[in-house]
Amino acid sequence: MTPRPRALCLVVPVFNEAELLMRTLPQIFACAEQAAPGATVHLVAVDDGSTDASARCLQELQGHYPQLRVLGFTRNFGKEAAIQAGLEYAHAHTGAEVFVVVDADLQHPPVLIGPMLERWRQGALVVEAVKRARGDESRLRRGLARTFYRLFSRLSGLQMDGATDFKLLDRRVVGEVLTLAERTRFFRGIVSWLGYPASRIDFDVPARDAGSSGWGLRALFRYAWRNLTAFSSAPLQLVTLAGVLGLSVGVLLAAKALLDKLSGHALSGFSTVILLQVIFGSLVLLSLGLIGSYIARIYDEIKRRPHYILRPDPPRALSSDGSTDRP
The missing domain is CATH 1.10.287 (Helix Hairpins)
Structure with a gap:
């Protein structure tokens, strides 16, 4: 069995989550620290051009959590770009052995980080959290999501039923993800395409504490079509x-x-x-x-345009003890 990780990094995309962040990020931190006792827990939050007070909340949280690093986009580039930016920064600056991509709204239950780490220690380089029940989504959205993933799996040859962005990745897997050069990113599909040994953990999606999803039906249709054409001819x-x-x-x-x-x-x-x-x-x-x-x-x-543009404030590197300093 693999020893416990010395460093763990959480990558959290954020878009208009000001109502939740002051409650949810401390919970995510606490669950990760409990899951990896003795390890340095980093968290890279990527503000995807939020128009509410999310950036201000993240800055305030930095004062309480020195191991928190905030990246901010100049505008909304999308969740795929936010995941890409977070993984790039985390892989280059944290030295973590394990990376977990998790949403900020707790609909990806952070209590699963512990079981995910155990699967990693047992040899799985990828641990995927798979939706068993889709929470309070409407019947229409559930049906459309189920149709998309079945169609995607059939056309691409990849197993994607119930797939989410909530994943634990070994450092070598993240390195491979970052080497893929395509501009149209689909994180779930890319990780599946790599073919690394994977383990799946089922979960039920809890209800949001506040706010609502930023994904409308039109955006979901556009997202689905883009990903289908990106992964299958x-x-x-x-x-x-x-x-x-x-x-x-x-x-x-x-x-x-x-x-x-x-x-x-x-x-x-x-x-x-x-x-x-x-x-x-x-x-x-x-x-x-x-x-x-x-x-x-x-x-x-x-x-060959970049996936995202960061706001002018330069990022601060995370040292091994979780403190921040200039690169």
Whole structure:
């Protein structure tokens, strides 16, 4: 069995969580310290361009927790960018052997950090917390999430049912995650794609103490489509399939029209022609839109823009004892 870690780092994305932070971050700290007695517990909180008082709350908490480091974005770059920034900074500056990505709202129960560490000590390089029940989400959102993960798993060949960002990663796994250069990030999919030995822990999502999720249905649809096209080219094959089906229908109709003409039963009028034009015209436009989605992914990749921009205040490195100093 692997010895207990000497240093553990928590990566916490934050977006408009001012109502919760003063209560939740101390709880996350306490659970991590209890789970790893004797270890130095670091926490890297990434403020993803919050428009409320989240940044001020994090600054206040820094006065009570010297091992807390706060990174702030110039605007909202998204949760994927926040996870990327937190892992990059934590991997470079903390020297931690184990990293845990956890949400700030306690819907990722921090009490699971202890069992996750035990699985890591038993040899699992990745420990994933998997949703058993999705809490107070509406039936529509639960159904859409279930459909997305089943479709994603089928198209990508990766097991993603119930997947979350709540994960424990060994240091070498984080190093591999950071070497992947794609601009369109999907943390859950990337970790699964790496194929490291993983263990899964089921949990029920608790209700939020305050506030509401920042993920609307429109944002979730956009997020789902972006990740599907980033991890699978299968949707492109639908264009080929549509072409084959269209050709088959065309051949059958042409054969029927020829037989009707030869037998003297051909009907006058253009209803069939107009209907076919509408059907195939729509298929062409749909196919162009699908191809355009992939071209947009290529366009984003070749621009090579950074995943995020940090606010001007320079980050302070975390020393081994949890104190902060300038790099």
